[in-house]
Structures are given as structure tokens and as C-alpha cells.
Amino acid sequence: MAELEGRVAAICGGTSGVGLAIAKAFANDGASMVISGRRAEKAPAALAELNIGDRAHFLQGDGTSQDDCEALIAETVSRYGRIDLLVNCAGGSKDNAPVVDLTDEAMEFGLKVNYWSSFWLTRAALKHMIPQNFGRIMYISSVEGKVGKPGLSQYVVGKHAVNALTKCVAKEVGALGITVNALCAGAMDTPMMQEAGPAAAESMGITYEELLGWFAQESATKRLVTVEDCALVASLLASEAGAGITGSMVSIDGGTAPY
Amino acid sequence: MGKLEGKVAAITGGTRSIGRGMAEAFLREGAKVVVNGRDQAKGEAAVAEMGGGDNVAFYAGDAATQATNEGIVDFAIERFGQLDIMCLNSGGVKQTAPVMMMSDEEWALEVDWNLNSVFWGMRKSLQHMVPRGSGRILVTSSVEGKLGKPGIPGYAATKHGVNGLVKAAAQETGTSGVTVNAILPGLIETDIVRETGPASAEMMGLPSYEAMLELFTQESAIKRCNTVEEVAAVAVMLASDAARNFTGCMFAVDGGTMPY
Numbered sequence: 339m340a341e342l343e344g345r346v347a348a349i350c351g352g353t354s355g356v357g358l359a360i361a362k363a364f365a366n367d368g369a370s371m372v373i374s375g376r377r378a379e380k381a382p383a384a385l386a387e388l389n390i391g392d393r394a395h396f397l398q399g400d401g402t403s404q405d406d407c408e409a410l411i412a413e414t415v416s417r418y419g420r421i422d423l424l425v426n427c428a429g430g431s432k433d434n435a436p437v438v439d440l441t442d443e444a445m446e447f448g449l450k451v452n453y454w455s456s457f458w459l460t461r462a463a464l465k466h467m468i469p470q471n472f473g474r475i476m477y478i479s480s481v482e483g484k485v486g487k488p489g490l491s492q493y494v495v496g497k498h499a500v501n502a503l504t505k506c507v508a509k510e511v512g513a514l515g516i517t518v519n520a521l522c523a524g525a526m527d528t529p530m531m532q533e534a535g536p537a538a539a540e541s542m543g544i545t546y547e548e549l550l551g552w553f554a555q556e557s558a559t560k561r562l563v564t565v566e567d568c569a570l571v572a573s574l575l576a577s578e579a580g581a582g583i584t585g586s587m588v589s590i591d592g593g594t595a596p597y
Numbered sequence: 598m599g600k601l602e603g604k605v606a607a608i609t610g611g612t613r614s615i616g617r618g619m620a621e622a623f624l625r626e627g628a629k630v631v632v633n634g635r636d637q638a639k640g641e642a643a644v645a646e647m648g649g650g651d652n653v654a655f656y657a658g659d660a661a662t663q664a665t666n667e668g669i670v671d672f673a674i675e676r677f678g679q680l681d682i683m684c685l686n687s688g689g690v691k692q693t694a695p696v697m698m699m700s701d702e703e704w705a706l707e708v709d710w711n712l713n714s715v716f717w718g719m720r721k722s723l724q725h726m727v728p729r730g731s732g733r734i735l736v737t738s739s740v741e742g743k744l745g746k747p748g749i750p751g752y753a754a755t756k757h758g759v760n761g762l763v764k765a766a767a768q769e770t771g772t773s774g775v776t777v778n779a780i781l782p783g784l785i786e787t788d789i790v791r792e793t794g795p796a797s798a799e800m801m802g803l804p805s806y807e808a809m810l811e812l813f814t815q816e817s818a819i820k821r822c823n824t825v826e827e828v829a830a831v832a833v834m835l836a837s838d839a840a841r842n843f844t845g846c847m848f849a850v851d852g853g854t855m856p857y
Contacts, residue, residue, distance in 0.1 A: 512820065582851075586855075
């Protein structure tokens with residue numbers, strides 16, 4: 339029997355990048371899932387790639403919307419009868435600038451997309467996970483959840499908040515069969531990065547390529563990490579053996595984070 | 598096909614407890630494995646129990662010594678032709694005590710057993726792995742590598758030291774194809790813990806062995822000990838080719854105990 343046979347996942351931001359890589363890993367392990375994304379036009383290709391028929395469903399939704407986050411959990415439970423695995427891949431930043439010039443809107447977006455999405459999804463999912471005494475919650479956090487970079491404060495603050503949420507919820511539900519972990523990834527050349535990266539780089543006074551190079555040079559491996567690296571950890575955390583790992587800030591960064 | 602097909606692993610300790618769990622998981626994933634322990638007869642019995650046939654071999658030696666930590670590397674290469682995965686796993690305490698009462702002998706033993714051993718085995722392994730452009734070093738550290746409990750100062754100090762060694766070596770070898778990682782388990786009720794636990798509990802100022810278990814489990818979020826299987830699953834992941842981008846990690850398997 340496959341490791342996740344009978345398990346049901348909700349993946350916020352699951353049509354590309356890290357979310358799709360994790361969806362594929364869960365699909366291979368036998369899980370059913372609802373994946374969400376802002377752009378419905380990306381859904382057919384993502385579902386085709388998963389290739390698990392009725393075991394996968396797409397729901398349009400934006401991580402910065404409380405209604406959309408709660409609808410993802412509700413849709414997952416209504417369609418498949420339960421929710422065992424929650425993965426939040428929503429994240430990013432826009433209008434990056436040093437704090438002295440940062441707008442309220444940019445900071446608010448950074449907190450909404452990174453932190454509030456995680457909070458809304460978690461609160462809604464726990465209402466189902468606690469009674470069933472099983473759950474695996476994973477946030478795609480970042481090395482920036484552990485350290486700081488100039489010009490990226492709304493992202494850094496958002497990811498630090500995600501890590502704080504991880505620690506608190508892990509302790510609240512630790513004895514109930516529910517684990518909560520943050521995947522602290524280094525920079526990946528994903529569609530999200532390609533979308534937000536050039537502007538972020540510009541705000542830091544460098545090119546997009548220089549930004550990627552900066553991330554790579556900070557690591558021990560001197561290269562970027564990949565979405566498959568995140569999927570590897572997600573599979574482990576979702577598995578039976580993952581029951582003993584919670585409240586962790588798992589570094590997936592080629593040796594970048596100092597702790 | 599197993600995740601470690603064609604790989605050769607060596608594990609200091611390995612006839613029981615965490616090392617044994619890693620050995621059995623590695624065998625299931627297709628690796629050839631060398632395990633180590635002090636007693637030849639017990640070692641051979643353990644190897645027979647594992648049922649790995651010619652894919653598992655025993656190397657006798659005290660894991661607190663330089664000779665054993667270097668010798669197991671040579672032995673694995675001689676027996677199986679190469680060494681891909683080195684698990685520097687053996688460690689512990691014998692007669693722990695608060696700093697005020699700690700004997701020089703116990704301190705020296707813990708430094709040798711928990712820290713020097715890892716240095717000796719790591720240096721020797723890297724000399725083999727770096728020229729080959731691939732390799733995995735896994736160090737069994739501990740939640741005490743980030744914390745400090747009263748009554749086990751040598752254990753806490755040496756596990757902190759091991760974590761520093763892992764971080765430094767990871768930076769040194771980051772582009773070589775070799776990864777160096779630490780696994781930080783919480784308390785696991787292994788037979789070694791059952792043997793040394795009552796005395797450790799006393800030195801920690803606790804009324805009983807059960808009180809020590811309670812202290813560790815109550816610190817965790819899951820309110821229970823961790824298991825050998827949980828550690829072994831992480832070891833398999835970090836040992837696999839797929840984990841090429843993981844290095845310098847302090848991988849917690851502690852049920853949410855560590856604050857960072």
C-alpha cells in the first residue's frame with residue numbers, strides 16, 4: 339500500500355513551482371488533493387501533470403484572501419471527506435524597498451501572502467484535523483524566515499512570522515497526532531521567483547541574475563535549491579515516520595542558514 | 598529499486614539502538630552496510646539477526662577510539678570497494694555528573710566518544726569521499742546539541758561541538774559533492790538509555806529513571822519519546838542521491854522540543 343493511500347491534501351499554490359512538485363510527490367504516494375492557485379488557466383496543465391484523475395481537483399483562490407483560504411479547506415473536506423495534509427505555498431512580496439521607503443501596502447501584502455494565508459488555512463484545517471487526531475501541516479517558509487536581507491523586509495518579516503506560527507501551533511496540537519513544520523527553502527528559480535524577482539532585485543540595486551547569484555553564493559553548495567528538494571522533505575514529513583518531527587524549521591538551503 | 602542501491606554505508610555503533618535502525622533501513626533500501634560494536638560475538642549475532650547476508654558486515658572496535666573511527670573506513674572500502682555514506686553515530690555518557698562533580702576521566706571519555714570520534718571518522722571519510730566527488734556524512738547529534746540540561750554537561754558540550762564541526766565541514770565541502778549533516782534526536786528509549794538512564798537520572802537530580810523520561814517528553818510538543826524508525830527515515834533521506842542540496846543541516850527529530 340502506498341504511504342499516503344486514503345490521505346487527503348490541500349495545497350494552496352499548487353499549480354506550479356514548489357506546490358506542484360509537492361502535489362506530484364503526494365500523488366505518487368497515493369493521496370487525493372485539492373490544489374489552488376490564482377490563475378485558473380494554469381490548472382489544466384497542472385492537473386494533466388498530476389494525472390490522477392478524480393483524485394485531484396483545482397480550486398481558484400488567492401492566498402491573500404481569507405475567503406479563498408477557508409474555501410480551499412471547505413472544498414477539500416466536501417469533495418474528499420477529510421483533510422490530512424495541508425501545504426501552504428502562497429508567498430512572495432511586491433514593491434520591495436528598504437524600510438525607509440517601504441509603503442504600508444507593500445508590508446501589508448508581504449504579511450498577508452506569507453503569514454495571514456498560513457494562519458487562515460491552519461485555523462480552518464485544524465477544526466477538521468483535531469477531531470480526527472491526525473494532521474500534517476507544512477508551510478513553505480524560507481531561509482529568510484531565519485535571517486534578514488536588506489530591501490526584503492516584508493518577505494523576511496512574513497516568513498519569520500510563519501516560523502513563529504509553526505512553533506506555536508506545533509506545541510498546541512503536538513499531542514493530538516498533528517505535526518506542523520516550516521520548510522525553510524533557499525532561493526529557487528520558480529515561476530514565482532521569476533515573477534517577483536526582477537523587481538526585488540531592482541529595489542536592491544542589482545539584476546535578477548545577480549540576485550540569484552547572491553543567494554547561491556551564500557550557500558555552501560554555491561547553487562540554488564530545487565522544488566524537488568522541498569518535495570523530498572514534504573514526503574518525509576507526510577509519512578508515518580514524520581510523526582516525530584514537529585515545530586521544526588527544516589533548512590532546505592544548501593547550507594545557507596546559520597542555525 | 599531502493600533509494601540507496603549500489604551505496605556502501607558504515608555506521609559506528611550500529612549493532613543496536615539508533616545505529617541498528619539506520620543499518621536495517623539502509624539494507625532495505627539496497628545499500629551494503631558495515632556496523633560496528635565492541636564485542637565480536639554480539640556483533641556477529643546482530644549481523645545475523647539483520648538478515649542482510651553478504652550485504653552486511655561487522656567491524657569490531659571501541660567507537661571512542663581513533664583506531665576504530667578510522668579503521669571502519671578502511672574496512673568498508675576493503676570489504677565493499679568504496680564508502681558512500683558514513684554515519685558517525687556512536688556516543689553517550691558513562692557516569693555523568695554536574696560540572697562540580699564531573700571526573701576528568703568521564704569528561705575525557707565523553708570528549709573522545711562524542712566529539713573526537715566524529716572528527717576522526719569525518720576526516721578519514723572526507724579524504725576518501727572528496728576526491729571521488731560524492732559522499733554523505735551523517736552525524737548523530739542530539740537535542741542537547743542545542744540545549745543544556747543540568748547533570749549532563751559533557752554530553753551537551755560535546756554535542757554542541759559536533760554541531761559546529763558539521764557546520765564548518767559542510768561549508769568546506771559544499772561544492773565537492775559531499776554533504777555533511779547532523780540529525781538531532783530527542784530522547785529515544787533505546788536499550789542504552791535503559792542501561793545508563795537510572796544513573797543519569799540520579800546525577801540530574803531526578804528521583805527516578807521515569808522522571809527523566811518525563812522531563813524529556815514533557816519538553817516536547819508530542820509528549821512522548823521519539824523512535825529509532827523516525828531517525829532512520831531521516832537518515833535514509835539525507836543519505837540518498839536526491840538529498841544532494843542538503844548540507845550543514847541540524848535536522849531535528851525531537852517532537853518539537855528545540856526552541857530553534
